[in-house]
Amino acid sequence: MANPTMTADPAAPSTLAERLADFQPETYYDFNDPDAAAQMRAALEQVESELGRTYPNRIGGKDVTMDETYASTNPANPKQVIGHFPRGDEAVGERAVEAASKAFEDWKRVSPAERADYVFKAADVMRRRRLELAAWMVYEVGKSWGEADGDVAEAIDFCDYYARLMLHYGYDEYPLAEHEPEDNQVVYLPLGVGAIIPPWNFPLAILAGMASAAIVSGNTVIIKPASESMAIAWKFVEVMDEAGLPPGVLNLTFGSGSVIGRRLVDHPKTRFVAFTGSKEVGIEINERASEVRPGQIWLKRIVAEMGGKDAIVVAADADLDAAAEGVVTSAFGYQGQKCSACSRAIVVEDVYDDFVGRVVERTSKIDPGSVVDGAWMGPVVSASQFRTVSEYIEVGKSEGRLVLGGEPDDSTGFFIPPTIFADIEPNARLSKEEIFGPVLAITKARDYDHALEIANDTDFGLTGAVYTTDEQKIAQAEEEFHVGNLYINRKCTGALVGVHPFGGFNMSGTDSKAGGRDYLLLFLQPKTIARQKTA
Numbered sequence: 001m002a003n004p005t006m007t008a009d010p011a012a013p014s015t016l017a018e019r020l021a022d023f024q025p026e027t028y029y030d031f032n033d034p035d036a037a038a039q040m041r042a043a044l045e046q047v048e049s050e051l052g053r054t055y056p057n058r059i060g061g062k063d064v065t066m067d068e069t070y071a072s073t074n075p076a077n078p079k080q081v082i083g084h085f086p087r088g089d090e091a092v093g094e095r096a097v098e099a100a101s102k103a104f105e106d107w108k109r110v111s112p113a114e115r116a117d118y119v120f121k122a123a124d125v126m127r128r129r130r131l132e133l134a135a136w137m138v139y140e141v142g143k144s145w146g147e148a149d150g151d152v153a154e155a156i157d158f159c160d161y162y163a164r165l166m167l168h169y170g171y172d173e174y175p176l177a178e179h180e181p182e183d184n185q186v187v188y189l190p191l192g193v194g195a196i197i198p199p200w201n202f203p204l205a206i207l208a209g210m211a212s213a214a215i216v217s218g219n220t221v222i223i224k225p226a227s228e229s230m231a232i233a234w235k236f237v238e239v240m241d242e243a244g245l246p247p248g249v250l251n252l253t254f255g256s257g258s259v260i261g262r263r264l265v266d267h268p269k270t271r272f273v274a275f276t277g278s279k280e281v282g283i284e285i286n287e288r289a290s291e292v293r294p295g296q297i298w299l300k301r302i303v304a305e306m307g308g309k310d311a312i313v314v315a316a317d318a319d320l321d322a323a324a325e326g327v328v329t330s331a332f333g334y335q336g337q338k339c340s341a342c343s344r345a346i347v348v349e350d351v352y353d354d355f356v357g358r359v360v361e362r363t364s365k366i367d368p369g370s371v372v373d374g375a376w377m378g379p380v381v382s383a384s385q386f387r388t389v390s391e392y393i394e395v396g397k398s399e400g401r402l403v404l405g406g407e408p409d410d411s412t413g414f415f416i417p418p419t420i421f422a423d424i425e426p427n428a429r430l431s432k433e434e435i436f437g438p439v440l441a442i443t444k445a446r447d448y449d450h451a452l453e454i455a456n457d458t459d460f461g462l463t464g465a466v467y468t469t470d471e472q473k474i475a476q477a478e479e480e481f482h483v484g485n486l487y488i489n490r491k492c493t494g495a496l497v498g499v500h501p502f503g504g505f506n507m508s509g510t511d512s513k514a515g516g517r518d519y520l521l522l523f524l525q526p527k528t529i530a531r532q533k534t535a
């Protein structure tokens with residue numbers, strides 16, 4: 001059932017609902033099962049034996065090495081090198097754009113069904129290599145086994161889902177009004193060459209999601225992965241090689257975002273940029289891409305998914321244990337390094353002290369440790385992330401009451417214990433700025449209206465949750481809580497492809513929805529063809 005093109009004529013029109021009817025996200029491994037745990041340990045051992053190799057760029061189907069390299073390291077043990085990667089410069093960026101432009105001339109003529117088939121195959125390859133890919137992320141970016149497995153599962157889901165969407169947009173009829181004596185149609189064409197610039201925090205899922213959507217739509221791409229997660233990016237090249245993708249459709253160049261990333265964004269032959277990362281870089285990309293450079297014959301399209309300052313609101317009538325559980329999981333899963341992480345809990349005063357106590361009690365059982373050995377919580381991703389989060393902890397000490405954690409320790413790796421500040425004012429920096437680490441700010445609200453008002457008082461608008469048993473309060477949140485992904489009586493992380501289309505409002509991005517029905521349209525342009533009937 002992995003590949004719907006095997007069982008049905010892929011070019012037969014069907015409705016979008018029919019195309020998606022049998023899509024289901026992957027289920028997760030249960031590592032409490034001794035068999036699954038043994039398989040994961042074997043995958044980790046295998047990957048450990050492959051650490052420290054040197055990798056090339058991939059340009060126009062060729063492996064391109066460079067003299068100057070830089071290393072990706074294990075954040076739990078920075079002395080351990082995951083791999084050495086070329087430090088791509090502007091010339092490499094130039095070369096990659098040329099290769100992608102050349103490949104586009106052929107790729108745009110490949111049928112949507114055939115393009116979808118490569119992407120379905122990529123999903124199958126990742127299903128087969130699932131724990132190996134997960135193990136790379138445990139080493140390279142400090143994900144727990146479960147988080148790493150979820151990342152691979154999401155990458156598979158994106159490929160499977162977008163390939164199905166392409167079968168829809170590639171063949172299904174665009175409803176148009178009858179207009180005799182004409183035959184009219186709308187067809188979707190790809191855009192051209194795209195720069196794909198993902199973050200390190202979902203280093204396979206987001207990379208694979210943005211790249212597969214662009215590629216299946218008939219575009220060619222240059223991926224510039226984050227410098228903290230280069231090995232897993234190369235693994236995606238291997239996946240696409242196994243799927244048989246033609247040379248030049250996917251190019252991958254390593255190097256600093258401020259050098260090669262900027263070159264890709266600026267290049268006049270770049271037609272679009274798909275970016276996921278911080279607000280600061282997203283704003284810069286949007287500004288740079290808006291400049292029309294010599295030889296450029298289009299305005300670039302920008303898909304930018306950016307940060308969050310996500311809140312969970314707790315009403316007086318909430319199930320406080322469920323709410324505390326939701327807050328703790330959302331705040332500290334993957335060390336708080338998710339765009340969807342709960343960084344603010346906003347609690348009405350009647351239950352405030354009670355709730356703070358429950359959150360602290362649960363969190364105090366979490367002990368960061370070795371994710372290779374199966375710990376639930378690991379290190380933050382890098383020295384610079386360690387510094388930034390540590391600075392925010394100092395800010396928090398002056399802005400509120402430290403009730404748990406607060407002592408970062410980088411003597412072995414970049415470990416920061418889960419840290420909770422209570423009594424943070426709505427205008428504090430801890431309420432406004434994305435920290436992207438295991439730091440939770442708890443704020444007291446007068447009542448539910450006030451809590452929603454505080455929750456909305458941010459530049460961002462990515463995820464949010466409310467815990468309440470009152471239908472009226474639920475309806476109020478549905479109407480007033482201005483976030484792209486709103487959750488009721490559940491955690492605010494863990495969006496599933498095809499189930500919870502994902503993406504935020506305001507400074508959280510360009511209002512797109514990854515894993516949703518309209519995402520592919522961001523990588524396509526419609527062409528209208530009107531034909532006069534002859535007698």
Ligand code: NAP
Pocket residue numbers: 197198199200201202206224225226227228255256257258261262265276277278279281282284285305306307308338339340434436462502503504508509
């Ligand atoms: P980041 O620092 O903005 O980097 C993201 C990517 O941009 C990296 O590949 C980076 O390369 C590249 N880059 C940096 N400067 C650039 C420039 N001037 N021009 C072009 N590219 C440039 O973000 P991050 O630290 O990797 O990721 C964390 C952020 O991502 C958080 O803010 C989080 O909220 C956000 N995020 C959002 C979503 C969402 O769906 N809304 C999902 C996940 C993460 P280098 O690594 O080489 O600098």
Ligand code: MG
Pocket residue numbers: 072073074075140141228229381
């Ligand atoms: Mg690393």
